[in-house]
Amino acid sequence: MVAKPHVVEEKLPVSPAKDSVAAAEVSLYRNVLKIKKEHDLESLGIAFYDAQTTIHWSYNGDHYFHAASTMKLAVLLAVFRQVDRGELALDAPVHVRNRFTSIVNREPFMLDLGNDADPDVYGHLGRTLTIRELAYWMITKSSNLATNLLVDVVGIPTIQQALDELEIDGVRILRGVEDQAAFDAGLNNEVTANGLLKLLRLIAEERAYSKNASGEMLHILLEQQYRSGIPAGLPKAVRVAHKTGNISTVHHDAGIVFVEARKPYVLVILTQFRAETGRGTAVADVSRDIYNTIAEMTYE
Amino acid sequence: MSESQQIKVVDAFDLDDELRGLLKPGEMLRDAQGRRHRLPRYFYEIPSHEAAVQIRLTPHFGINEFILVDLREAQRLQQFPRYVPCAVRMLAFFLEQFRAAAGASVHIAVNGGYRSPAHKMAFDASPHMWGTAADIYRIGTSILRTKELIDRFNDVAEELSDDVMVLPYGHDTGQTVDDHVHIDLGYLTVIPREISEDRMEVPQESRPRFAFEERRKRERRVPQSVAAGSENEK
Numbered sequence: 201m202v203a204k205p206h207v208v209e210e211k212l213p214v215s216p217a218k219d220s221v222a223a224a225e226v227s228l229y230r231n232v233l234k235i236k237k238e239h240d241l242e243s244l245g246i247a248f249y250d251a252q253t254t255i256h257w258s259y260n261g262d263h264y265f266h267a268a269s270t271m272k273l274a275v276l277l278a279v280f281r282q283v284d285r286g287e288l289a290l291d292a293p294v295h296v297r298n299r300f301t302s303i304v305n306r307e308p309f310m311l312d313l314g315n316d317a318d319p320d321v322y323g324h325l326g327r328t329l330t331i332r333e334l335a336y337w338m339i340t341k342s343s344n345l346a347t348n349l350l351v352d353v354v355g356i357p358t359i360q361q362a363l364d365e366l367e368i369d370g371v372r373i374l375r376g377v378e379d380q381a382a383f384d385a386g387l388n389n390e391v392t393a394n395g396l397l398k399l400l401r402l403i404a405e406e407r408a409y410s411k412n413a414s415g416e417m418l419h420i421l422l423e424q425q426y427r428s429g430i431p432a433g434l435p436k437a438v439r440v441a442h443k444t445g446n447i448s449t450v451h452h453d454a455g456i457v458f459v460e461a462r463k464p465y466v467l468v469i470l471t472q473f474r475a476e477t478g479r480g481t482a483v484a485d486v487s488r489d490i491y492n493t494i495a496e497m498t499y500e
Numbered sequence: 501m502s503e504s505q506q507i508k509v510v511d512a513f514d515l516d517d518e519l520r521g522l523l524k525p526g527e528m529l530r531d532a533q534g535r536r537h538r539l540p541r542y543f544y545e546i547p548s549h550e551a552a553v554q555i556r557l558t559p560h561f562g563i564n565e566f567i568l569v570d571l572r573e574a575q576r577l578q579q580f581p582r583y584v585p586c587a588v589r590m591l592a593f594f595l596e597q598f599r600a601a602a603g604a605s606v607h608i609a610v611n612g613g614y615r616s617p618a619h620k621m622a623f624d625a626s627p628h629m630w631g632t633a634a635d636i637y638r639i640g641t642s643i644l645r646t647k648e649l650i651d652r653f654n655d656v657a658e659e660l661s662d663d664v665m666v667l668p669y670g671h672d673t674g675q676t677v678d679d680h681v682h683i684d685l686g687y688l689t690v691i692p693r694e695i696s697e698d699r700m701e702v703p704q705e706s707r708p709r710f711a712f713e714e715r716r717k718r719e720r721r722v723p724q725s726v727a728a729g730s731e732n733e734k
Contacts, residue, residue, distance in 0.1 A: 292571040295610040297637075298645070299679050308671050308678065310645070326609040326637035326680075328570050353571070 224493050225257055231489045232259050239482040242449075245470035247393035248490060249401055251463035253497065258394055262370060265470045267389035268445030269342045270452050273399055274373045274389075275350050276420070277366070278359040279335055280413040288353070290335075290416075293328035296321060300348050303356070303374065304381040311344050311378050321345045339443055340423045348376040366402055370395020393468040396454040400466045403441075404456045421456070429453025430467060433487030451479040453487070465494065507555060507563070508545040509586060509692045522574050522618040523583060529617065529625035532674060537625045537687040539617060540585035542695060547581050557592035560599055560606075566591070566613035566631065572620035573611070584614045585631035586690040594664060594685065595634060601656045604640030609680055612637065623674070625687070633684035635677075645679045653681045 228248075236244045245265060247258040282288035298310045313322060321329065321343045329337075334350050337343040351359070359373045370392030375382045382388070402408040403417050421441035430453045431440045442455025454468040467490060469483045512525035525541040544563070546552045552564035566588050569578060577583070599606045612635030615621060615628040627633035636653070637644060644650055647669040654666040665684050670676025691697065 288571075293569075293610070295570040295572075297609070297679065301673075308673065310679070325643060326607060326612075328568070328610050331571075 221253065221255055221497075224255070224497055228257060228490065228493055229259065231493075232486060235482055235485045235489065239471070239473065239480045239485070240477050241471050241473050241482055243470075243472040244482070244486075245393035245468070246486060247397035247468045248465065249397055250465040250494060251404070252465070253494075258397070261394040261397070262392050263470075264370075264372075264390040264392055265452065265472055266447065266450050267371070267373075267391040268447045268450050268452060269347075269377075270391050270396060270443055270445035270454055270470075271371075271373055271377075271389040272338050272342065272347050273396065273443050273454065274359050274363060274371050275347055275354070276335055276339060276417055277399060277408060278354045278362040279331060279350055280417055281362040281365075281409055282354055282358065283331070283416075284409040284413045288331060290332040291330045293330055294334060294349055294353060296324040296327055296329055296345070296349065298322070298325060298345060300352065300376060300379070302379050302381040303387065304379070304385050307381060309379060309381070311348065336420055336423065339420045340425050342426065342444065344377045348378075351376040363399075366399075366408065368395055368398045368402075371399060391452075391470070393470050396468040396470075397466055400454060400456055400468070404464055404466055418456070424455075429483040430455045430457065430469065430487040432481070432484035433489070434491050438491070446479065449473055449475050451483055453483050457491075459491075459494070465490075507551075508547075509694065510543050510545045510583070511695070512541050512543055512583070515583075518576055519583070522577055522616055524617045527617075529629070531625040531687075535625075537630075538689075539625075540587065540630055540689045542586045542690065542692055543583040544586055544588070545581045545583060549580060552580075552582065557589050558596040561592040561595055563588070565608045566634075568608065568610045568613060569615065569619065570610050574616060574618040577616050577618065586692055587685070587688045588614060588631035590688060590690060591632050591634060591683075591685060594660060594683070597660050598657055598683065601660065602639050602653060604642075606636055607638040609635045609637040611635070612680065626674075627684035627686055627688075630687050630689065632686065632688045633682065636681045636683065637679065639681075644681055647678075650677065650681055657681065657683045 232244065232246060243260065243263060243265065245260040245263045247261045249256045279288065283290055299308055302309055321337050322345060334346040338346040338350060356373060356375065363371050372390045374387050374389055403414050406414040408414045408417060418441050421443065422439060424442050426444045429444050430442055434440065434457065437460065439458040440455045442453055445452035450472050452470045456464050456466050458464045467487065469486045471482050473479060512520060512523045515523065524539050527539050528536045529539060530536055546563060546567065552567060553562060555563045557563055563584065567582050567584055595606060611621060614631040617629050622629060639653060642649055644653065650669045654668065657664050657666050663685055665686065667677045667682040669678060671678050
């Protein structure tokens with residue numbers, strides 16, 4: 201028998217005046233608790249920044265989650281750091297090879313072909329793809345092979361350096377993906393909602409190294425092909441530059457949301473659930489709730 | 501190689517400083533066992549991508565297959581004209597035999613043919629730097645990543661000649677292989693018959709090698725005062 205979830209009802213602040221920013225925040229908070237309860241989530245982390253109203257809001261924003269594929273945002277950032285510094289060319293060819301080295305014991309490991317989201321990259325085994333192509337597949341189809349190849353090219357220290365330089369706390373990158381020995385040793389990439397929010401804000405505000413680099417990253421993120429997270433809670437016309445992250449017990453999405461006739465908002469939703477519960481639609485539900493709150497707000 | 505496909509042979513000592521610094525002709529390198537080997541000096545010069553695609557070393561192997569590299573190769577060596585040691589044609593000859601014995605097409609991996617001493621995968625001396633090693637990642641439609649396949653094609657390669665060496669299946673980088681077949685002929689150098697070996701093993705300063713060097717030489721001959729005067733006029 202599955203145990204009934206125990207959700208603590210948290211005390212809300214005194215009701216603020218209607219139509220105020222504070223009222224919107226209270227409404228968001230109330231709905232988030234409801235969604236957490238409905239989906240029986242173990243953990244939920246949300247961070248939100250609206251460039252139009254400058255509302256900056258988070259729920260459990262500094263709680264660390266297994267990063268899953270959201271770590272690919274940090275890899276993307278490091279790639280464009282190197283490109284911006286002239287140390288890497290976007291059209292430089294990279295040998296597509298399924299052989300990597302564990303950070304724990306230096307033993308080689310291969311990715312499981314069945315686990316990768318992008319068989320197209322495997323089709324180039326023994327040949328080359330450019331840095332630009334690998335970055336594209338890493339984000340848009342979440343290719344693990346493309347990710348590990350790029351991690352090999354730029355190196356973990358450069359990824360961490362990029363995060364440090366841009367003062368992004370809350371994103372810890374230790375390794376590439378599917379390093380089972382590292383996983384067994386408890387060495388995992390971790391993110392917080394606030395950390396990813398900072399990273400995406402820098403891209404949205406063209407402050408991730410340069411206007412050019414930010415523009416290139418944004419362009420790739422807009423091509424995302426997995427849309428069951430943030431976009432699933434939005435009208436079809438809304439464009440989202442985002443990166444999802446899924447493993448057996450987490451489902452995340454982090455993106456920049458472009459609604460017509462207003463400045464974009466940045467939203468990060470991190471969820472962790474029990475294996476028997478399944479991932480459900482919590483991310484889409486939070487996304488919908490935030491969109492509705494934004495849509496109802498009036499501003500100068 | 502047909503007469504219409506003749507490639508220029510160059511003595512690497514005659515190349516410019518940057519290329520000589522990358523190719524290191526005649527320099528000694530130690531292999532993983534500490535044995536010293538002298539790097540090749542004579543190279544084929546491949547003028548363009550089109551030429552690389554057109555020039556066949558054997559009926560089934562074009563020279564382009566031996567010069568496929570990625571960003572780990574020095575940037576200058578990724579630009580045409582490209583250089584590959586003359587011994588590559590011996591490798592192509594054996595690969596043609598291997599292809600016939602395997603009964604299927606043989607695909608050389610990127611970074612799996614010639615790698616210069618400046619290549620980031622070059623730690624110790626390896627026959628790849630002599631143009632006498634090939635890493636094969638696919639034979640026919642089979643991608644080589646199982647022990648069974650690698651053992652089977654290693655046997656085929658070893659049957660060709662006592663001069664052919666392969667690496668056994670295993671996970672020790674450089675000593676064994678687990679995602680390709682490695683075939684090499686050792687540290688073999690080829691001295692093309694049109695080469696006379698009585699030349700000095702240093703660049704021949706008395707004769708200009710390329711047009712830009714000729715220009716530089718001329719510039720050096722211009723008196724300092726004249727050069728300074730012309731600059732001030734701007």
